[in-house]
Amino acid sequence: MTKIGDAYPSKYLKADDFQGRPNVTLTVKAAPLEDSFGEKKVVLYFYETNKAFTLSPTNARIIMQFLEDDETDRWTGAKVTLTPVKRQIAGQVKQVIDVTAAWFPQGRAEMPVAGQQADAFGGPPPPSGPSVAGQDDIPF
Numbered sequence: 182m183t184k185i186g187d188a189y190p191s192k193y194l195k196a197d198d199f200q201g202r203p204n205v206t207l208t209v210k211a212a213p214l215e216d217s218f219g220e221k222k223v224v225l226y227f228y229e230t231n232k233a234f235t236l237s238p239t240n241a242r243i244i245m246q247f248l249e250d251d252e253t254d255r256w257t258g259a260k261v262t263l264t265p266v267k268r269q270i271a272g273q274v275k276q277v278i279d280v281t282a283a284w285f286p287q288g289r290a291e292m293p294v295a296g297q298q299a300d301a302f303g304g305p306p307p308p309s310g311p312s313v314a315g316q317d318d319i320p321f
Contacts, residue, residue, distance in 0.1 A: 196265035196276030204264040212253035247283035
């Protein structure tokens with residue numbers, strides 16, 4: 182039996198990707214401002230998965246408060262815990278993803294090496310690529 186999500190995979194994280202897990206903690210690889218359906222939004226890319234996470238204004242502010250830094254270029258290396266939750270939106274109950282924690286590990290320079298571990302959401306390992314020193318070097 183084929184699931185629609187398997188037939189048409191998304192490059193973005195969805196609550197269904199958690200497959201029953203209560204949360205997942207990932208390491209920020211980059212946090213650029215990108216166009217999303219005609220609006221500029223911050224999109225998080227992670228070392229542990231190929232899937233990106235588009236931040237709502239609320240989730241962006243939560244990360245900013247946890248990290249005490251509003252400059253997204255400095256979020257690289259931060260750990261972010263994502264949690265799937267049910268929320269009523271426009272009269273309908275929907276599964277969404279909330280940011281429930283964010284912090285900088287003490288060994289901030291110790292980042293996972295892409296391509297050496299399985300994808301956090303069960304897909305193939307994220308591709309290895311250039312370092313994150315200059316975000317322009319990351320092939321999106």
